[in-house]
Amino acid sequence: MREGKPTPEAVPMEETADPITAALNELHASLASDSSGTLASYIPQLAEVDPGQFGLALATLDGRRYQAGDAAVPFTLQSVSKPFVYALALADLGLEEVLSRVGAEPSGEAFNAISLEPGSGRPSNPMVNAGAILTTSLVRGDGPAARFERIRELLSAFAGRPLDMDEKVFASELETGDRNRALAYLMRNAGSLRCDVDEAIDVYFRQCALLATAADVAVMAATLANGGINPCTKATVVSQSIAEHVLAVMASCGMYDYAGEWLLRVGLPAKSGVSGGLVAVSPGQFGIGLFSPPLDARGNSVRAVAASRVLAERFQLHLMHHPGRSAPVIAHAGSAVTTRSGRLRRRKERDVLHAHGGDIDLRSLQGDIEFAAAEVILQSLSAVPAARPGSARWLVLDVQGISRLHPVAARMLDAAVLELGTRGIVVVVGDGHRRGLLPHATVELPSPEEALEWCEDALLDRHGALLAPAAELPLRDHDVLAALDDEARAVLSAAVSPYTYQREERVLASDDEVLLLILSGRLAAYTQGATARRLGSMGPGTAVTRLQPLDDGRAQPMLVAELPGEGGLLRRAQLERLEREHPRVLARLWRLLASSREVGCWPVAAPAWGSRR
Numbered sequence: 013m014r015e016g017k018p019t020p021e022a023v024p025m026e027e028t029a030d031p032i033t034a035a036l037n038e039l040h041a042s043l044a045s046d047s048s049g050t051l052a053s054y055i056p057q058l059a060e061v062d063p064g065q066f067g068l069a070l071a072t073l074d075g076r077r078y079q080a081g082d083a084a085v086p087f088t089l090q091s092v093s094k095p096f097v098y099a100l101a102l103a104d105l106g107l108e109e110v111l112s113r114v115g116a117e118p119s120g121e122a123f124n125a126i127s128l129e130p131g132s133g134r135p136s137n138p139m140v141n142a143g144a145i146l147t148t149s150l151v152r153g154d155g156p157a158a159r160f161e162r163i164r165e166l167l168s169a170f171a172g173r174p175l176d177m178d179e180k181v182f183a184s185e186l187e188t189g190d191r192n193r194a195l196a197y198l199m200r201n202a203g204s205l206r207c208d209v210d211e212a213i214d215v216y217f218r219q220c221a222l223l224a225t226a227a228d229v230a231v232m233a234a235t236l237a238n239g240g241i242n243p244c245t246k247a248t249v250v251s252q253s254i255a256e257h258v259l260a261v262m263a264s265c266g267m268y269d270y271a272g273e274w275l276l277r278v279g280l281p282a283k284s285g286v287s288g289g290l291v292a293v294s295p296g297q298f299g300i301g302l303f304s305p306p307l308d309a310r311g312n313s314v315r316a317v318a319a320s321r322v323l324a325e326r327f328q329l330h331l332m333h334h335p336g337r338s339a340p341v342i343a344h345a346g347s348a349v350t351t352r353s354g355r356l357r358r359r360k361e362r363d364v365l366h367a368h369g370g371d372i373d374l375r376s377l378q379g380d381i382e383f384a385a386a387e388v389i390l391q392s393l394s395a396v397p398a399a400r401p402g403s404a405r406w407l408v409l410d411v412q413g414i415s416r417l418h419p420v421a422a423r424m425l426d427a428a429v430l431e432l433g434t435r436g437i438v439v440v441v442g443d444g445h446r447r448g449l450l451p452h453a454t455v456e457l458p459s460p461e462e463a464l465e466w467c468e469d470a471l472l473d474r475h476g477a478l479l480a481p482a483a484e485l486p487l488r489d490h491d492v493l494a495a496l497d498d499e500a501r502a503v504l505s506a507a508v509s510p511y512t513y514q515r516e517e518r519v520l521a522s523d524d525e526v527l528l529l530i531l532s533g534r535l536a537a538y539t540q541g542a543t544a545r546r547l548g549s550m551g552p553g554t555a556v557t558r559l560q561p562l563d564d565g566r567a568q569p570m571l572v573a574e575l576p577g578e579g580g581l582l583r584r585a586q587l588e589r590l591e592r593e594h595p596r597v598l599a600r601l602w603r604l605l606a607s608s609r610e611v612g613c614w615p616v617a618a619p620a621w622g623s624r625r
């Protein structure tokens with residue numbers, strides 16, 4: 013360590029604690045004085061521990077950890093190991109096979125009860141001792157040592173670090189664990205346990221003696237909360253469906269004969285152990301690890317249960333809690349009458365869009381879309397009118413704002429898209445990142461703006477109002493010249509010079525180039541910089557100018573030819589000549605360009621659809 017630098021320990025904790033750590037510290041302080049409960053003594057080694065120990069830890073799905081008190085003190089996992097070994101049995105044998113050997117019904121009895129199905133001897137669930145002993149016996153492996161090694165490896169993967177075994181606690185339980193041995197004999201006698209009793213018990217006691225800290229347990233819990241992926245190591249420890257199944261059994265059976273009231277009050281999948289550990293999971297949110305040895309009459313840690321109740325209430329973690337409504341899934345619904353793309357249009361085109369834009373519907377979707385949200389979208393899409401026979405209608409689906417589309421929702425939306433197709437509606441999806449999101453969409457384009465431009469072009473084409481980019485407009489028919497009087501038209505026609513651009517060429521990049529009357533092809537405007545964003549585009553009959561640079565300190569937008577074409581260019585020298593010789597013509601021209609009703613000239617003041625992001 014370098015000299016002169018304060019060590020982390022030198023900084024008082026209160027001063028540096030973030031709000032979550034502060035909440036854990038506060039919880040620790042408020043419960044530390046509760047010394048009720050007793051240490052488990054049937055495993056003599058467990059009665060030796062300091063009953064004052066109390067650790068709390070929380071691990072997020074981004075792999076961040078928060079902790080308070082004795083969160084770094086190792087303890088033997090005991091029954092906290094059970095859900096994780098159950099995960100291994102599920103991975104080895106599959107749900108059906110495991111279920112046929114161990115049930116999933118809460119026993120409502122103590123952890124060490126003889127809760128076996130009459131006749132078959134099938135234990136009621138994997139969270140009580142009988143079920144756990146049997147689950148452990150299901151783990152694949154060539155002999156007990158290999159089976160235990162696989163268990164140790166899996167639990168270590170859950171924790172994100174290698175876990176060791178406490179030999180003394182193991183030996184202690186091996187010596188006194190006759191009740192568990194008796195349970196195993198009963199199951200062996202009934203035919204449910206199919207291996208040697210001593211072997212089964214040995215592996216089970218070893219798994220119970222694995223050492224972990226509250227911080228480790230929080231990461232193990234977070235791995236379950238994260239669908240089986242350890243948020244710290246990023247390793248896939250178990251599949252998502254196994255994580256779900258394990259959580260379900262923890263929720264119904266994890267707290268022995270307190271399971272029902274636990275679900276009522278705390279509402280989280282959890283598992284406790286006789287050494288005072290407790291693992292609790294907030295699915296999709298985070299994992300909690302708690303440790304405090306004194307136990308209540310049901311064998312659950314007094315402080316850990318109390319802390320869980322406070323945490324669940326304070327952070328509103330109850331599984332059945334209604335999170336409240338999120339932002340509307342349809343951010344925008346409209347038609348091309350009022351919502352236009354970023355394409356600068358000539359007057360004639362705008363008139364047609366105004367009259368017939370109702371044939372293009374728009375829906376911008378946003379947020380996390382699961383079943384219920386998809387149902388809302390389906391409802392909205394069913395309101396889109398069918399196309400008239402021999403005619404067409406369009407629907408632009410802007411999916412860029414979707415943060416997550418659940419597979420069920422994706423299937424529902426795609427079925428709706430297919431149905432729209434049967435009603436003659438052309439569905440155009442705009443999103444460059446998620447190609448193939450809706451396989452039945454008619455057209456996919458890189459952005460919602462381009463999707464809308466595409467539909468506008470199709471609508472204009474149908475009404476004979478589209479100037480095809482390749483068809484060159486005669487200069488005198490350009491909107492700007494057509495709107496001027498004869499004298500001004502003649503003066504301006506003489507002042508502009510022919511200008512050609514190739515695809516992807518930068519246009520109007522020099523200060524010398526003042527005004528371009530576009531006659532064919534297409535230009536697009538982009539923001540400059542690393543994340544260039546397409547602001548909009550301009551086609552034949554419109555104009556672009558560099559007269560009013562948007563000089564507010566931001567980089568100027570840049571113009572790039574999207575399609576090759578030609579235009580009439582007014583250069584600065586010609587402009588200066590007009591200023592001297594034809595000031596009246598110039599004044600008329602500027603008035604015209606400033607009126608967005610008369611001609612389409614860029615930059616324009618009116619914000620287009622595409623500029624809202």
Ligand code: GLN
Nearest residue numbers: 090091123141220285286
């Ligand atoms: N090893 C302990 C036993 O089998 C585990 C029980 C528990 O933690 N509840 O008795």
